[in-house]
Amino acid sequence: MRILAIESSCDETGAAIIEDGRIIRANVVASQASVHARYGGVVPEVASRQQVSALIPTLDMAFAEAGIGWEQIDAIAATYGPGLAGSLLVGLTAGKTMAMARGLPFLGVNHLEAHIYANWLRTEAVSDAPPTDVDHEVWPGDPQFPLLALVISGAHTELVSIPHHGRYELLGQTRDDAAGEAFDKVSRLLGLGYPGGPAIERAARQRDPAQPNPYRLPRAWLKDSYDFSFSGLKTATLEIVKGALNAGASQTKASAKTKGSRYRRAGESAEGAAALSIPDLAAAFQEAVVDVLATKTTQAARTLGVRQVLLAGGVAANLALRERLTAELTPLGIALRFPPVALCTDNAAMIGAAAYFHLRLGERNGFDLDVRPGLQLPFAG
Amino acid sequence: MLLAIDTSTSLATVALVAYPPAAAADAMLSIQQRLLVEHTWEVGQRHSVELLQRIEWLLRTQNADMAQITALAVATGPGSFNGVRVAVTTAKSLGFALGVPVSAHPTLDIIAWGAYATLPAQEPVWSLLDAGRGEVYAARYISYRDANILGISAWGPTPVLMPTAEGQPGEGADAQARYQVMAPERLVEALARESTETLLCGEWRPDTRAAIEAALAVQGVQARFDATPRRAWSLAQLALARLATGQGALNTTEDLAALEPLYLRRPAITTSAKPTLDQRMQRIQQPEQQEHEEGTTHALRG
Ligand SMILES: Nc1ncnc2c1ncn2[C@@H]1O[C@H](COP(=O)(O)OP(=O)(O)OP(=O)(O)O)[C@@H](O)[C@H]1O
Ligand SMILES: [Mg+2]
Secondary structure, three states, X not given: OEEEEEEOOOOEEEEEEEEOXXXXXXXXXXXXXXXXXXXXXXXXXXXXXXXXXXXXXXXXHHHHHXXXXXXXOOEEEEEEEOOOHHHHHHHHHHHHHHHHHHOOOEEEEEHHHHXXXXXXXXXXXHHHOOXXXXXXXXXXOOOOOOEEEEEEOOOXXXXXXXXXXXXXXXXXXXXXXXXXXXXXXXXXXXXXXXXHHHHHHHHHHOOOOOOOOOOOOXXXXXXXXXXXXXXXXXXXXXXXXXXXHHHXXXXXXXXXXXXXXXXXXXXXXXXXXXXXXXXXXXXXXHHHHHHHHHHHHHHHHHHHOOOEEEEEOHHHHOHHHHHHHHHHHHHHOXXXXXXXXXXXXXXXXXXXXXXXXXXXXXXXXXXXXXXXXXXXXXXXX | OEEEEEOOOOEEEEEEEOOOOOOOOOOOOOHHHHEEEEEEEEOOOOHHHHHHHHHHHHHHHOOXXXXXXXXXXXXXXXXXXXXXXXXXXXXXXXXXXXXXXEEEEOHHHHHHXXXXXXXXXXXXXXXXXXXXXXXXXXXXXXXXXHHOOOOOOOOOOOOOOOXXXXXXXXXXXXXXXXXXXXXXXXXXXXXXXXXXXXXXXXXXXXXXXXXXXXXXXHHOOOEEEEOOOOOHHHHHHHHHHHHHHOOOOEOOHHHHHHOOOOOOOOOOOEEEEOOOHHHHHOOOOXXXXXXXXXXXXXXXXX
16 A cells, blocks of 8 residues: 655654655655744744645655555655644645545544554565565554554653553653653753754764763652653753853952852862853653653563564654663563654654554544544553 | 635635636636635634545535646735645645646635726725734735626636835835734735725734724724635635736645745744853853744734
C-alpha cells in the first residue's frame, strides 16, 4: 500500500510517500525554523501562512522524489492533531481534498502516534524485508512488542506502554513544561536561538568533559511516579543567569569594590556575566534533563519487562540522551531504538507509517474530519 | 464543469457552472444559463469541516463526479484568515490533484460584481467586509460601460474592476493598494470625495454599520447599504470571463504554488521580546520591545 502523507501541525510542512508503512519513497520537509527564529518561537498566524505557501512545492517535490504519479497512490493521510489549529487546517484540508478529488481513502493521523511510528521507517527496498507475519504486521527489523515508548517532543513528554499496535497505556507525563519546550526556553534564555534542542546540544559539546562542571542543576524526581517536571530546572537555570548578570552589572557600576558581587551564588564560579560559561550551563541543563528521562525510562522498562524501548519526538534526536539510555539499558538486555535524527522532528514520513497500520484495518475518516489541536494519544482505560 | 468556492467569511458559497460549453451551444447560451447549481450557507468557523461534503452534494445534483470538473474558481480574501486559507488550500489541492486551471479572485471583487449584476449601476460601488477591531476591508469600484458581461451571448470581456482607495486609479496603480483596511471615519472621508451617492455592498455586523452610519451623519455624506449575500455565481462569472480570455488562470504547479490568500492584515505577533543574555552581555541597550502587528477577530480556533 502506497500512502501520500501530509504533516502540517506546527512550523514544518511535510509531504511523503510511504510504502507498506515502512519504506520511504519520498520524504520532503519544508522548515520555517529560520522564519520563527526571529521571534524566538513559533508565531501561530505566521506558521499558518507559511503552511499555505509551502504546500504545493512540498507535494510536488515528494512526487518527483518518488518518481511516481497519482495512479500509484493508494491512500492519503494527514495530521489532524495535536498542533496549531491554523497550521493543522492547511494540511488536513489539502489531504481531504486530494483524497476526494482522486477517489482515494483518507485517514486523519494522530501526530504523537506518528512520532512513535517513525521507529518503523526504513529506507531499504521491499525485497530486503519481506513480510513474515502479515497478520500481526511484524516484519524482520520491526520493533518488537511489547514496547515502552518515551515520547519527548516540543509539546509532550510521556512514558507509554504499548503492548501491541494501537494500544497505549500512559505511565507518566510532564506536569508542567515538555522536555523540548524546556530546551527551547533555556536556549532562548542563554541566547542560543531557536530551535533550542540542537543549539543546547551543540553548546554543551563545546565544553571539555574532563573538567568538572561548575554548575549543578536540580532534578525533579517526583518519587514513586513516572511523571516529569522541568519547570524547576528552568527556573534554576534562570537564577544562575540572573545572578551572573547582576554580578556583572554591580561589578561595572562599582568596579572599585574589591569584594565582588553580593549577588554571587553558590555553585557559581564566575564573577559576573562575562564569566558565565554558556557551554557549562548548557551541559548542566542537558544532563539534568537526560538524567531524569533516562532514569525513569530504565525503571519503567525493567518493571514492565519489555525487551525494546522506543524514543519518539524531536528530543529523541538528542545524542546525550541516546548514549545515556543505551548505556543503562544494554546491560539489562533491553534494546533502545530511535529514528534517525531527521525522522525525530516533524516530518510526513512518520504520518504515512502510522496511517498504514490503521488503513490496513479498514479505518477511514470522512471529509468532515476537523482539526483537533489538543488531541492526545488514544490511551486505554 | 467549473467549480466555484468561496469560504471567505462565516458565509460560504459554492457553485457549479457549465464549462467549457458544448461547441454548438456556445453562441446560444447566455452566461446566465450556465449556472447549474449554487449553494450558500452559514458555515460559521467550520469551513474545512463542511466544505467538501457540500461540494459532493453539488456534484450529486448533477449526477457528476470530481473527474468532470474542468476548472476552478476561488475567492482569495480578504476575510477570516482560516476561512480564506481553507478555500485557497482547497483550490490549490484540487488544481494539483486534478490538473485543471484555477481562476483566483479577491472576495471584494466578487461582492462588487454581485452588486453590478443586480443594479445597472453607474454610481461607484464600494465593497466592504468586517475586518475586526471596528475596521473594514474596503475596495472601490467604478462603473464601466462594457463591464457588465451579463446577457452577452459569447464569453464576454474580462470585467475591468478598478478598485482604488481614493480618486481615479492611475494606470499602474499598485494592486495591493486597491484593497485597504479602513476605520469607519477614514472610509467616510473617502466616500465624501465621490461626486455621487455611493453604494456600499458586502457583509458587516450591526455595530460596524452603526459606526459607518454615525460617521456618514457627522460628515454629511450620502451612501446606500446593500447587504445582499455574496454568491459563488458572481465568482464563477468573473472566472468564466477570465478563462475565456485565455489569460490569468493558474495552469502550472508553479502558478498554484504562487497562489496566496489576500490577507491584507499582517499576522498578529505579540512578543515581549526580552533581550537575550547574549545581547545583554554585549551591552546592547534594547528597550523592552512590544511588537504588535495587526490581527483579526476573524481568526478563530486555537
Ligand atoms: N538534538 C536535540 N536535543 C534536544 N532537543 C531537541 C533536539 N532536536 C530537536 N529538539 C527539540 O525537539 C522539539 C521539536 O520536536 P517535535 O518537532 O517533535 O515537536 P513538536 O512537533 O513541536 O511538538 P509535538 O510533537 O509535541 O506536537 C523542539 O522543542 C526542539 O528543541
Ligand atoms: Mg512533533
